[in-house]
Each structure stands twice: as structure tokens, then as C-alpha cells.
Amino acid sequence: MSRAAATRLFWENGYEATSINDLTREMGIRPGSLYAAFGDKRTLFNEVIAAYGRSPAGEFIWAAMAREPTAFDAFHRILLDAAAMYTDPGTPAGNLLCSAAAADVDVAVYMCDLRNASVDTFEKRLATARHEGEIPAAADPRRLAAYFTAVMHGMSQRARDGATAAELTDTAELAMAAWPAR
Secondary structure, X not given: OOHHHHHHHHHHHHHHHOOHHHHHHHHOOOHHXXXXXXXXXXXXXXXXXXXXHHOHHHHHHHHHHHHOOOHHHHHHHHHHHHHHHOOOOOOOOOOHXXXXXXXXXXXXXXXXXXXXXXXXXXXXXXXXXXXXXXXXXXXXXXXXXXXXXXXXXXXXXXXXXXXXXXXXXXHHHHHHOOOXXX
């Protein structure tokens, strides 16, 4: 069964607008097979989100955090990678976690929690940067984390609205100009 087809549908249409009929048609299976394999649409969606998190599109943040020597370099790499990935013609525009927003309360809370995890991850890295003297002691890691998360989510939406990689790269560079001076 093609989880890739399900991923594309959820990414393009969101959770609510993706029907069981859409999923079974694109995955090339019968509804009974979908239910037998995944239980229901929500379980399939959860599996899609988990797989996305392990994919290059979902792991680029953690990869930059691990690979780059400074917090500035990590955040710069994250935003530049977002500009490229969110406009990659091989995938739907934007970021699945931003694109698959849902009216269903349980799914909406689940997606909100996943998006807010980025704020927490960013805050930890920025707190370390402050402790190590990379950013001034007066810099607020939580506020900076919220800012960079908002920039990324905005870049995702701009990509869905047709922004080019060059436009998003400009946004990334402008966002980095807000980095607190030492």
C-alpha cells in the first residue's frame, strides 16, 4: 500500500478534505483493505505524520541542530533548508504539519502539539546558546524560539501561496537579521 499517496493527499488537501474514497483511489486499495491495514483514517493519518517526521522533509530541523556548530548556523541552515524544501516541485508546497490543519478537535490538538514541539526544541537550543555566550544573556530563548517558529510556519504558507525558493530565501535572510547581537 502506498503511504506516499496518502501523505501527498493529506499534505495537499489537509486532514478534513481528504476522504476515504480519495485515499483508497490514490492508494489503489479497497476501503476494507484500508480499514484492515490501518483501522481508520485517523490511524493512517497518524502513521503518515510519524513517517513524515522521519523523512528528510521532517528531519531537516534536527539534522541542522546536530550538524551545525553554532546556534546561528543551525537556525540559518534550518531557514534556508525550509525555503528549498517548502518549494520543492517533487512534493506539495509548504510543510505537512502546517498544511494538514484540521477542524476535527482531536486532530487539531494533535497537530498543534507537534508544531509547538518545534518551539520547545528551538528554545532548548537557544537556551544553550545563551548559556555558552553565543547570544546575549538578556536574549529570551522562548521569545526567539516563538519568532523562528512563526517565520517557518509563515514560509510554509507563503510556499503554498506560490512563493518561490528565492523569495523564501530572502525571508530567511531577513529573519536572520533579527538574531540578537552579542
